[in-house]
Amino acid sequence: MKIRVVVLSILIFLTSCKKLPSNFKLCDHFGPNLNECLTDAVTSAVHQMKNGLPEIDAPPLDPLQISSAAVEKGGLHIHFFDIHVYNITDSLVHHVNATITSSRIHMTMLASAEEILTTMDYNIKGSLLVFTLNGGDKAVIRFKNVTFDLELDGDVVEKNGEQRFRINTFTAKLDPALVTYDMQDIFQGQKELTDVFNRALNENWHVFFYETQPEFEEILSQFLVQYANNVFKYVPIEKPN
Ligand SMILES: *[C@@H]1O[C@H](CO)[C@@H](O)[C@H](O)[C@H]1NC(C)=O
Ligand SMILES: *[C@@H]1O[C@H](CO)[C@@H](O)[C@H](O)[C@H]1NC(C)=O
Numbered sequence: 001m002k003i004r005v006v007v008l009s010i011l012i013f014l015t016s017c018k019k020l021p022s023n024f025k026l027c028d029h030f031g032p033n034l035n036e037c038l039t040d041a042v043t044s045a046v047h048q049m050k051n052g053l054p055e056i057d058a059p060p061l062d063p064l065q066i067s068s069a070a071v072e073k074g075g076l077h078i079h080f081f082d083i084h085v086y087n088i089t090d091s092l093v094h095h096v097n098a099t100i101t102s103s104r105i106h107m108t109m110l111a112s113a114e115e116i117l118t119t120m121d122y123n124i125k126g127s128l129l130v131f132t133l134n135g136g137d138k139a140v141i142r143f144k145n146v147t148f149d150l151e152l153d154g155d156v157v158e159k160n161g162e163q164r165f166r167i168n169t170f171t172a173k174l175d176p177a178l179v180t181y182d183m184q185d186i187f188q189g190q191k192e193l194t195d196v197f198n199r200a201l202n203e204n205w206h207v208f209f210y211e212t213q214p215e216f217e218e219i220l221s222q223f224l225v226q227y228a229n230n231v232f233k234y235v236p237i238e239k240p241n
């Protein structure tokens, strides 16, 4: 019994101790130049998150890891596993437009990245272009010169007498200049056919990209809501002056 009590109090102590590192940039939510401050704060937060922030149990952003994602569309079944997304923390935040009141937060952000590299395992079944597919192995997908249009919306919740923002939606629209695919071994043991498929896919990259874009943006959006809430849990809201 005693041991249990001790363990419990250590856990409570650890939980209540978690906070953002002291060099984490915060903005006066009701101050002037909020958008300029947030542009810097978001840029620096994303860099600080590169290897994760153990202080608040935030996982690394580079590479960002997603265990699995499925896309079902028009007879095409695709399952991705063990997804690693690289280069996110090299993104540039161009501008932030925030509207913050004592009960709501709404932000739009424009960011871009020269390259986002993703690696994963995959299974694909169905028809795409002129191919009938039923296979899978490893894939490398590169998004070049990507623009991100981000929008988040949230309200304010109170816990233990303290107010925090709670993010309800966080959407991301991706606009790449080019996507390249390397779907390895899609026709198992048939290297030439696999090469023909990859060439066709890359020549028509937008067909596959636009086909799967809404599903990918939805997966990204769920990740962003979760990740942002874990950070905002530790961001105090000051009262307006
Ligand atoms: C993206 O990340 C990969 C893996 O870390 C790295 O090799 C590559 O240079 C990065 N690309 C850019 C444009 O920074
Ligand atoms: C910023 O957002 C507000 C409210 O959503 C909008 O009215 C305003 O036009 C936006 N400003 C810019 C510069 O995008």
Ligand SMILES: *[C@@H]1O[C@H](CO)[C@@H](O)[C@H](O)[C@H]1NC(C)=O
Pocket (backbone or CB within 6 Å): 144, 145, 177, 178
């Ligand atoms: C990406 O942008 C750079 C710099 O503007 C440009 O040199 C390059 O050709 C672009 N690449 C693609 C694939 O659009």
